[in-house]
Structure formats: C-alpha cells, structure tokens
Amino acid sequence: xxxxxxxxxxxxxxxxxxxxxxxxxxxxxxxxxxxxxxxxxxxxxxxxxxxxxxxxxxxxxxxxxxxxxxxxxxxxxxxxxxxxxxxxxxxxxxxxxxxxx
Amino acid sequence: xxxxxxxxxxxxxxxxxxxxxxxxxxxxxxxxxxxxxxxxxxxxxxxxxxxxxxxxxxxxxxxxxxxxxxxxxxxxxxxxxxxxxxxxxxxxxxxxxxxxxxxxxxxxxxxxxxxxxxxxxxxxxxxxxxxxxxxxxxxxxxxxxxxxxxxxxxxxxxxxxx
Numbered sequence: 001x002x003x004x005x006x007x008x009x010x011x012x013x014x015x016x017x018x019x020x021x022x023x024x025x026x027x028x029x030x031x032x033x034x035x036x037x038x039x040x041x042x043x044x045x046x047x048x049x050x051x052x053x054x055x056x057x058x059x060x061x062x063x064x065x066x067x068x069x070x071x072x073x074x075x076x077x078x079x080x081x082x083x084x085x086x087x088x089x090x091x092x093x094x095x096x097x098x099x100x101x
Numbered sequence: 102x103x104x105x106x107x108x109x110x111x112x113x114x115x116x117x118x119x120x121x122x123x124x125x126x127x128x129x130x131x132x133x134x135x136x137x138x139x140x141x142x143x144x145x146x147x148x149x150x151x152x153x154x155x156x157x158x159x160x161x162x163x164x165x166x167x168x169x170x171x172x173x174x175x176x177x178x179x180x181x182x183x184x185x186x187x188x189x190x191x192x193x194x195x196x197x198x199x200x201x202x203x204x205x206x207x208x209x210x211x212x213x214x215x216x217x218x219x220x221x222x223x224x225x226x227x228x229x230x231x232x233x234x235x236x237x238x239x240x241x242x243x244x245x246x247x248x249x250x251x252x253x254x255x256x257x258x259x260x261x262x263x
Contacts, residue, residue: 029167
C-alpha cells in the first residue's frame with residue numbers, strides 16, 4: 001500500500017470517530033468536540049493531498065483559512081451553549097426545544 | 102511502521118480517547134493532544150506554517166475556550182451525567198469500521214493517487230497567501246468580525262431597568 005493510501009485510511013478512522021461522537025452524544029460540548037475532530041481529519045486530508053501533488057504552499061494557505069473559520073465556529077457554538085445553559089439550565093441537545101410550537 | 106504513520110495512529114487514539122472520556126475536561130485536554138499530534142504531522146509533511154497555526158490556535162486558543170465553557174457548565178455535568186453506553190460502544194464500532202474500510206478504502210485511495218495532476222508548485226507561503234489568495238484573507242477578516250458580532254449579541258451588556 002502506498003503512503004498516501006495509508007495516510008487517508010487513518011484519516012478516515014479519525015473522521016469516523018468524530019462523526020460517531022456527533023451522532024451518538026447528546027451533550028453540546030461533545031458535539032463541538034466531534035466537529036473539531038472531523039475538521040482535524042479534513043485538514044490532514046488537505047495537507048496530505050497537497051504533499052502528494054507537490055503543492056504544499058496552496059494547501060497551507062487553505063488550512064490557515066480553515067483554522068480561522070474553525071475558531072470562529074467553535075467560539076460561536078460555545079457562546080450559544082453557555083447562553084442556553086444560563087437560560088434553560090441544560091446542555092443537552094434534546095432540550096433545545098424552546099422555539100417548538 | 103514509520104514515525105509518520107505512528108503520528109497518525111497517535112492522533113486517532115487521542116481522538117478515540119477524547120470521545121470516550123467520562124469528564125468533559127478530559128475530553129477537551131485530549132482534543133488539545135489531537136491538535137498537537139496533527140501539528141507534528143504538519144511539521145513532518147514540511148508544512149511549518151500550518152503546523153505553527155495548528156499548535157498555537159487549535160491546541161491553545163480552542164482548548165482555552167473549551168475549558169472555559171466546561172467550567173461554566175460544570176454543575177450540569179455533575180447533576181445529570183450523560184448515558185455512557187455510546188462511549189463504550191465506540192471501540193467496537195471503530196474496529197468494525199477499520200476492518201471493513203481496510204478492504205474497500207485503500208484501493209480507492211490508490212486510484213485517487215494515480216489520477217493526480219502534479220502542480221507547478223514553487224513560491225512561498227507569503228506569495229500564496231498575500232498575492233494569490235488575497236480574497237481568502239478578506240473572508241477571514243469578515244469571519245472574525247462575524248464571530249465577534251455573534252458573541253456580542255449573545256452576551257449583551259446588562260442595562261439597568263429604570
């Protein structure tokens with residue numbers, strides 16, 4: 001097996017772990033942790049593909065953008081979580097039914 | 102197995118640990134260790150800029166954000182512990198996925214790698230970031246402004262009711 005295939009196989013396992021966490025857990029913090037793990041896998045895939053095609057410079061520029069977006073998404077998600085906890089006293093996704101008609 | 106693949110395995114193990122940890126604080130710390138492993142992989146790929154950003158922003162800033170949020174909602178974690186069945190099932194699910202993927206994914210990835218198109222390459226990260234990908238920087242600034250706006254609107258300044 002080539003090095004690239006082995007790397008992407010291991011990346012697939014990392015991404016699977018993240019998706020499993022997002023699907024199975026009910027805690028909002030764990031949802032965000034799963035999202036982080038998935039995005040780590042995506043970054044690794046971008047850099048690995050950049051190394052394969054000899055274009056690491058562009059891959060790095062893309063990853064820098066991804067990191068900035070990731071930080072903003074996590075900060076906004078955690079801010080909403082803390083606000084929701086203060087209002088409803090819970091950090092459970094199934095309790096996020098305040099707008100239910 | 103080379104050091105390179107070992108780092109990937111390390112990142113996967115830390116990711117599993119982050120999902121399986123009982124305490125949210127342990128999960129956050131394990132996520133930081135995933136980031137450290139990922140940044141070491143970037144350095145190993147000779148992508149130092151991505152590695153530095155990953156190490157400082159993801160392993161530093163995001164961990165601080167997570168630990169802050171977890172400490173703010175700690176009462177909930179103690180009062181209503183989560184059902185842990187999903188975490189105990191994860192090693193089994195991951196093993197099933199790893200074994201099934203071993204037969205199907207590597208041939209697919211080999212095919213992807215065979216169809217690659219070599220880029221011209223060259224240049225520096227400065228040229229790529231400031232010259233060729235300048236709209237990305239504008240997007241990043243807008244994204245940061247949006248994040249600040251979200252936090253400002255979620256936590257408004259308290260005003261006295263007169």
